[in-house]
Amino acid sequence: MADLALAHLVKRFAGGVVGVDDVTLTVGEGAFTALVGPSGCGKTTILRLVAGLEEPTSGTVQIGGRDVTWLPPRERDVAMVFQNYALYPHLTVRENIAFPLAVRRMAGAELSRRVTNAAELLEIGALLDRKPAQLSGGQRQRAALARAIVREPACFLFDEPLSNLDAQVRAQTRAELVALHRRLGATILYVTHDQVEAMTMAQTVAVMARGRLLQEGAPLRLYRDPASLAVARFLGSPSINTVAGRTTGARFEGALACEARVAACADAVLGVRPEHLVLGPAMDAAPAQVTLVEPLGPESLVRLRLRSGEELVARVAGEAACCAGDAVGVRVAAGTGLFFRAADGTRLA
Amino acid sequence: MPEPRARRALGYAAAIGLALTMVAPFLWMLSTALMDEFEVYQAPPPLLPAVPRFANFTEALTALPFALYFRNSLILAVATVTGQVVTAAMAGYAFARHRFAGRTPLFAVYLGTLMVPGIALLVPRFLLVDAMGLVDTVAGLVSVELVAAWGIFLMRQYFLSLPRDMEDAARLDGASEWQVFWRIAVPLARPALATVALFAFIDAWKALLWPLVIARSPDLRVVEAGVASFHGMYYANWPWQMAAAVAALVPVLVVFLAAQKAFLRGLAFGGFK
Numbered sequence: 087m088a089d090l091a092l093a094h095l096v097k098r099f100a101g102g103v104v105g106v107d108d109v110t111l112t113v114g115e116g117a118f119t120a121l122v123g124p125s126g127c128g129k130t131t132i133l134r135l136v137a138g139l140e141e142p143t144s145g146t147v148q149i150g151g152r153d154v155t156w157l158p159p160r161e162r163d164v165a166m167v168f169q170n171y172a173l174y175p176h177l178t179v180r181e182n183i184a185f186p187l188a189v190r191r192m193a194g195a196e197l198s199r200r201v202t203n204a205a206e207l208l209e210i211g212a213l214l215d216r217k218p219a220q221l222s223g224g225q226r227q228r229a230a231l232a233r234a235i236v237r238e239p240a241c242f243l244f245d246e247p248l249s250n251l252d253a254q255v256r257a258q259t260r261a262e263l264v265a266l267h268r269r270l271g272a273t274i275l276y277v278t279h280d281q282v283e284a285m286t287m288a289q290t291v292a293v294m295a296r297g298r299l300l301q302e303g304a305p306l307r308l309y310r311d312p313a314s315l316a317v318a319r320f321l322g323s324p325s326i327n328t329v330a331g332r333t334t335g336a337r338f339e340g341a342l343a344c345e346a347r348v349a350a351c352a353d354a355v356l357g358v359r360p361e362h363l364v365l366g367p368a369m370d371a372a373p374a375q376v377t378l379v380e381p382l383g384p385e386s387l388v389r390l391r392l393r394s395g396e397e398l399v400a401r402v403a404g405e406a407a408c409c410a411g412d413a414v415g416v417r418v419a420a421g422t423g424l425f426f427r428a429a430d431g432t433r434l435a
Numbered sequence: 436m437p438e439p440r441a442r443r444a445l446g447y448a449a450a451i452g453l454a455l456t457m458v459a460p461f462l463w464m465l466s467t468a469l470m471d472e473f474e475v476y477q478a479p480p481p482l483l484p485a486v487p488r489f490a491n492f493t494e495a496l497t498a499l500p501f502a503l504y505f506r507n508s509l510i511l512a513v514a515t516v517t518g519q520v521v522t523a524a525m526a527g528y529a530f531a532r533h534r535f536a537g538r539t540p541l542f543a544v545y546l547g548t549l550m551v552p553g554i555a556l557l558v559p560r561f562l563l564v565d566a567m568g569l570v571d572t573v574a575g576l577v578s579v580e581l582v583a584a585w586g587i588f589l590m591r592q593y594f595l596s597l598p599r600d601m602e603d604a605a606r607l608d609g610a611s612e613w614q615v616f617w618r619i620a621v622p623l624a625r626p627a628l629a630t631v632a633l634f635a636f637i638d639a640w641k642a643l644l645w646p647l648v649i650a651r652s653p654d655l656r657v658v659e660a661g662v663a664s665f666h667g668m669y670y671a672n673w674p675w676q677m678a679a680a681v682a683a684l685v686p687v688l689v690v691f692l693a694a695q696k697a698f699l700r701g702l703a704f705g706g707f708k
Contacts, residue, residue, distance in 0.1 A: 139603050159606040172604035176622040186608035189618075233608070 087273050088150025088163075088240040089115040090136065095145035097131050097297075105131040106142070107297035113241070113290075115150075118267050118274045119302075120288035122281055122320065128297040129277045133243050136275060138162050149240050165234035166243040170250065171226045173218040179205075179229045180214040186237040204232040207266070224255040231266070241273035248283060260287055281321050285309070293317045315431035318357045318424060324387060326424070327363065327398045329356045333425055333434060341394040342372050344418040348425045348434040355426045360387065362422035363400035365408065371415025374398065379406045390416055461684075468492070468677035475673040488674065495665070495675035496682060503654065504661040508640055509686075511577055511657060515639035516632050518581030523631045524624065526582075527590025528616055532602070542591070545584045554644070561648055571651045580639060586631040593627035594620060629697030636690050640683075658683045 090113040097106040106128045113119040121129040134140040136147055138159035146155045154162045165186075173182050181188075183201045192200075205211045208228040218226055227247060234242055247263075248256045264287050267274055278284055284291045285305040292302035293316070301313045305321075312318035318326045331340020333354045338346035342356060364371075365388065373393055380387040386406040390398045398416065408414050425434040467475060468491055470484040495501075529535070530542050560579050561570075569575030597620070605615045621628070643659040650656055656664075662683055665676035 134603075137603070137607055139606065159603075160609045160611065162607075164607060166604065166607045168600045168604060170598065170600055172598070172600035174601060174605070174619055174622075176625075185605070185610075185618075189605075189608060189610045189614050233604075237609070 087116050087271055089113060089117075090241050090273055090275060091146075091148040092132070092136070093146045093148070095132065095135060095147065096143045097128070097135060097140060098143040104297050106135065108145075109294075109297075109299045111292055111299060111302065113273055113275050115273055116271045117290060118264075118272075118276065118288045119290040119292060120276045120278060120284035121292050121294060122278055122284040123294035123300075124320070125279055127294045129279075129294050130245055131297075132294075133166070133245050133275065133277050136162075137164055137166050137243055163240040164243055165237065165239040165241075166245065167227075167230050167234050167247045169246040171218070171230040171247075173226055173229055173233070175218050178215050178217055179210065179221070179232075182218065182229055183214075183232045183236050186233065190237070200236050201232075204236040207235065207269075208232045223251050224259065227251060227259060231263075235266075235270065235272075241275065244274065244276040244278075246278050246280075247276075248278075249280070263287060282323065285321065291321075293320055295320075312357075312424065313433055315355060315357060315426040318426070322359060324360050324399045324401075326357045326359055329358070329392075329396055329398075330354075330428060331356060338423060338425060341392045341396050342416070342418055343370055344423050345420065346423060346425050346434075351425075351427055351434055353428040354434060355428050355431075356418070357424040357426060358418050358422060360399045360401035362419045363398060364417050364419050365400055365402060365406075365414050367415045368417050371417040374414055374416045376408050376410050376412045376414055378410055379408065381405060390414070392416075464677045464680055467673055468681045470674050472672060472674055491674045491678040492682065495672075495678040498675065499661050499664065499679075500653075501658070501661055501679065501682070504656050504658045507573075507576070507646075507655060508658040508683075510573060511580075511642065511646065512636050512639040512686075514577035515580045516635045518577070519583045519586045519635040520628055520632050522582045523586030523590045524621055524628060525616075526587040527592075528594050528620055530587065530591040531594035532599075532620075545587055548584045549588070557644065557648060560645070564649060570649060571655060573655070575649050576646060576655060576657075579645060580635075580642070583631070583635065583638075586635065589631060590624065590627055593624050597623055626697045629694050633690065633694045633697075637687055640687055 092109055092111045095106055095109045096104070098104050109128075109132060111119070111132075121132060123129050131140060135142050138154070138157060142155060146153055148154065149162060149164065174185065177185065180201060183204055184197055187197045187200060201214075202211070205214055208231055210225060210228045210232060213221060213225055213229070218229065221229065230247070248259055251259060260283060266272075276284075276288060288305060290302055291305045291308050293300045293308065295316050301308060301317045308317060309321045312321065315328070319328075329340045329342045331338055331342075331354055333339075333346045333348055333351045335350040336345070336347065338344050338354065338356050340356060342358070344356070346356075374390040376388055377391050377397075378389040380389070385404065386402050388400045388402060388406050388408065390400060392398065400416065426432060427434060466483055469487040469489065470481070470491075471486075471488055474481060474484060530538060564570060564575045564578055567575075569578060601619055601623070602615050605619045610618065641659055642657065643663060646655075646657040647660055650660075658679075662676060662679045665672045665679065
């Protein structure tokens with residue numbers, strides 16, 4: 087295994103479209119980093135630049151301290167798992183897994199041993215003589231993983247590998263991938279648009295938008311301490327609530343009011359997570375009307391409309407004590423508000 | 436509006452009518468192949484022979500050295516199929532997947548050649564082959580059909596329809612560009628390759644004009660030329676000619692039936708020819 091370092095990576099496509107804009111990112115040896123962002127933000131392009139399937143306009147890619155920016159894919163020692171698995175349909179699972187070894191002219195006992203090991207690790211030993219078309223989505227995913235791990239590459243690239251699986255298999259595969267990462271100690275760069283995947287699997291999350299890297303860090307740190315409104319909005323489901331207003335240096339004043347010990351700003355945005363909204367009568371509670379209650383079992387989502395017309399969603403434990411049409415008071419739990427400049431979405435300090 | 440059942444019956448009747456139009460010349464050929472030499476000239480001509488004359492086949496096929504002609508046709512067909520499949524696969528892949536200077540204009544030129552009628556190329560081709568000293572040789576016979584622009588077009592379209600991820604996966608797995616082509620792209624393109632092969636075979640097997648022009652010696656004649664030679668300026672032995680034509684049709688039928696499934700898939704894909 088080796089570390090992966092991207093430095094000032096830029097990819098400009100024909101027609102001047104900027105796919106990746108000055109991205110610098112390091113994935114430590116044996117680390118699991120998730121690259122998240124909305125569709126079209128450039129995360130898959132980064133993966134393809136690392137893999138050597140695209141050439142950067144400028145910047146460098148280093149793997150294990152070796153500059154691989156201009157090397158062809160086969161000389162980079164990376165393995166990639168594609169969104170649609172990209173198994174070779176004319177080959178059996180065994181031949182698929184053996185392919186990376188066979189093209190390197192490995193044969194005989196060593197090849198068989200490695201294929202068997204990879205298949206056993208992913209529990210697909212019984213499927214080795216089947217063709218990909220005879221496998222379920224989850225099994226194809228495992229076969230693709232086995233093909234990736236069989237040659238013990240310097241690092242793994244995952245391009246939304248779970249997005250074609252149904253919800254149940256996805257949750258199971260998520261846990262298995264984390265376990266596999268622990269077992270192999272592999273360096274992983276994992277691309278997804280699903281923030282739940284990123285938050286639950288990765289040690290480090292890097293959030294991208296419009297080709298730029300907005301922020302990277304531990305998942306919970308990014309969730310609690312986002313550097314910008316875009317990061318705050320991308321992480322968390324339901325998304326963070328936002329209310330326009332101003333900060334005075336001591337308080338935030340808008341449709342919701344709360345303490346705000348940040349710089350004064352005439353045009354600010356309050357961001358408050360659904361779990362940080364408190365329902366019920368209080369001195370500083372803003373009046374709101376419940377528009378919908380969504381009971382989820384262990385918790386409920388209460389959708390509210392403030393008098394100013396702004397929509398909010400609150401997460402409450404267990405069953406909600408209110409129902410649609412009720413008038414309730416809503417306030418921000420002390421010290422949980424996040425404040426941003428409305429103009430550029432940067433965090434107010 | 437007619438009832439659905441009546442409409443369906445009407446549809447079937449039209450389909451059967453069309454099918455008969457297609458198959459009638461073949462049935463006529465078969466019937467004529469079994470007639471007596473003079474029965475053909477009766478007026479009105481009979482639909483079926485009074486007594487089927489199977490001897491026409493042995494007589495026709497031994498009147499001329501048809502074994503030699505079949506061998507020559509087979510050489511021409513195998514060379515054409517091999518040449519066209521190899522060049523169509525390689526050029527089609529290059530046009531579909533590789534970026535190189537002049538790719539689009541070059542492809543347009545290839546497509547442009549499809550508009551030129553074959554007959555217009557006859558003289559230039561002959562002059563070219565003659566300049567190379569290949570007139571009346573096997574090399575000269577097979578030389579002009581080794582590359583087919585339509586095959587390149589079909590293969591390019593087919594390769595474009597394949598997901599690139601598989602080829603990218605192979606590159607990351609360590610495959611060279613040649614291995615990506617040979618071990619991944621070509622096996623995936625089998626239906627299209629079968630179509631190219633089948634059309635190439637049929638085209639080569641029924642070729643008459645070029646083999647007639649390029650082959651001076653009777654040793655280099657192909658089956659079609661043999662069939663045609665029963666038809667002189669002043670005399671035609673129709674039953675023998677038809678018997679030879681039926682015999683010439685057999686290999687085409689065999690190849691077509693063997694490749695039918697892949698061919699229909701390719702045809703549905705290519706949507707032309």
